[in-house]
Amino acid sequence: MNKGALALLVHGGTENWSPERWKRRFDEVCGNRRVWRLPDADCNPAEIHYAAVWKPAQGELAAFPNLRVIFNLGAGVDALMADTSLPKVPLVRVAVGDLTARMTEYVVLHVLMHHRQEPYLRACQQEKRWAPTSQWPAGAISVGIMGLGTLGSDAAQALRHLGFRVSGWSRSEKKIAGVECFHGSTQIDAFLQATDILVCLLPLTPDTRHILNRGLFARLNRNSPLGAPVLINAGRGGLQNEADILACLDDGTLGAASLDVYAIEPLPADSRFWTHPKVVLTPHNAADTDPDEISKYVARQIERFEAGGALENVVDPGRGY
Numbered sequence: 001m002n003k004g005a006l007a008l009l010v011h012g013g014t015e016n017w018s019p020e021r022w023k024r025r026f027d028e029v030c031g032n033r034r035v036w037r038l039p040d041a042d043c044n045p046a047e048i049h050y051a052a053v054w055k056p057a058q059g060e061l062a063a064f065p066n067l068r069v070i071f072n073l074g075a076g077v078d079a080l081m082a083d084t085s086l087p088k089v090p091l092v093r094v095a096v097g098d099l100t101a102r103m104t105e106y107v108v109l110h111v112l113m114h115h116r117q118e119p120y121l122r123a124c125q126q127e128k129r130w131a132p133t134s135q136w137p138a139g140a141i142s143v144g145i146m147g148l149g150t151l152g153s154d155a156a157q158a159l160r161h162l163g164f165r166v167s168g169w170s171r172s173e174k175k176i177a178g179v180e181c182f183h184g185s186t187q188i189d190a191f192l193q194a195t196d197i198l199v200c201l202l203p204l205t206p207d208t209r210h211i212l213n214r215g216l217f218a219r220l221n222r223n224s225p226l227g228a229p230v231l232i233n234a235g236r237g238g239l240q241n242e243a244d245i246l247a248c249l250d251d252g253t254l255g256a257a258s259l260d261v262y263a264i265e266p267l268p269a270d271s272r273f274w275t276h277p278k279v280v281l282t283p284h285n286a287a288d289t290d291p292d293e294i295s296k297y298v299a300r301q302i303e304r305f306e307a308g309g310a311l312e313n314v315v316d317p318g319r320g321y
């Protein structure tokens with residue numbers, strides 16, 4: 001197979017998604033393959049065989065008639081799946097150790113933050129108030145992870161090593177040492193009833209949209225040392241019903257929430273999440289994709305594909321992830 005040119009379409013809008021930064025990395029790892037940073041008036045769309053993208057505009061990829069593979073530069077492909085004109089070529093997503101390790105750091109940080117009552121302790125510090133509360137061991141807390149894929153299974157293992165009781169829920173059956181695994185709609189109730197801290201690492205698909213709602217929060221365990229269940233969502237904003245989260249925090253159905261993702265990003269200035277005393281908020285940076293590692297991952301996959309090998313981490317369009 002002849003060497004095809006690669007088009008880079010990066011529209012993240014944040015420092016990590018600076019198109020210049022990605023272009024430099026791809027130039028370094030692509031040898032003599034032509035890398036176009038688009039838009040570029042000199043680029044002939046017919047010469048583009050590969051596209052490496054983050055948040056391309058709807059319809060933007062349909063402009064390349066000879067595309068062979070699309071590489072999403074992140075793990076979640078929901079934005080691409082929503083593009084009805086997406087070319088019917090393999091779509092590859094990111095699944096690399098660096099991204100996984102970053103997400104596990106985020107999950108461990110936030111589980112520990114709630115387990116060790118950090119928001120309360122920081123409030124005490126602000127008020128110069130010496131008011132220790134009793135602590136409990138990690139083994140007294142059950143963390144339930146929705147999504148036992150690349151990210152969820154790694155976070156589960158890390159939490160288990162810290163001594164938490166860990167369970168997980170996925171679409172298909174799983175076996176992970178030391179983790180109680182539930183799957184499908186028939187086992188979700190049992191999963192939720194045992195969960196004190198709910199971590200969501202699901203992809204956003206038609207099946208999972210707004211899955212984090214009042215009906216689900218009401219089924220979480222209410223008898224843990226934490227007092228009320230805690231939600232941690234680093235999957236996608238579309239997974240959560242935001243009005244339900246706020247109402248459930250206000251009426252005590254939820255004790256606290258760590259949120260990294262939102263229905264509208266950047267989070268609008270008038271969102272109550274910004275100032276809610278029970279919300280720990282981060283700006284969709286639980287796990288940044290690192291241009292160094294990801295550009296090498298894409299370049300390796302293209303080399304192998306052109307040599308007749310198989311692509312890895314190809315999205316199943318039927319499942320949507």
Ligand code: NDP
Pocket residue numbers: 074075076077094095103146147148149150151152169170171172173184201202203204205207208234235236260261284285286287288321
């Ligand atoms: P994977 O595809 O590896 O795993 C997805 C998991 O979700 C699988 O276990 C899958 O089940 C499960 N799942 C999917 N649909 C359902 C369903 N309807 N019911 C039950 N379980 C379901 O994805 P990753 O772990 O790599 O990533 C997960 C998500 O994390 C991404 O899609 C992205 O949205 C988000 N993300 C967020 C980041 C951030 O910075 N906030 C960074 C990176 C990713 P099964 O195993 O049976 O297929």
Ligand code: OXD
Pocket residue numbers: 073074075076077094287288289
């Ligand atoms: C991703 C993300 O999906 O950063 O990789 O959100």
